[in-house]
Amino acid sequence: MTEWADQAATEDVETAAEMAANTEMAARMADMVVMATSRVADSPARMAVWAVAAVTKPLPPQKSLPFPTERQAFLLWSVQAKAV
Numbered sequence: 001m002t003e004w005a006d007q008a009a010t011e012d013v014e015t016a017a018e019m020a021a022n023t024e025m026a027a028r029m030a031d032m033v034v035m036a037t038s039r040v041a042d043s044p045a046r047m048a049v050w051a052v053a054a055v056t057k058p059l060p061p062q063k064s065l066p067f068p069t070e071r072q073a074f075l076l077w078s079v080q081a082k083a084v
Helices: 003-041 044-055 070-083
Strands: none
Touching: none
């Protein structure tokens, strides 16, 4: 094998190992969700509180757009056109 082929084979093995680790992590996270859900499901009242909390969780504040919207761009253009 050439040096390039050796490097490609090594990268393929590393990529496969990373994918396996990610799959294992996802499986662990799914297990944690199932365990938490089953604990909450033991009590209907707790399950209702958990469901409401999951649905009503506040969203993080939204950042303003770095570029103006189409309407803002049009208004800016029209003001600049009138100034000329």
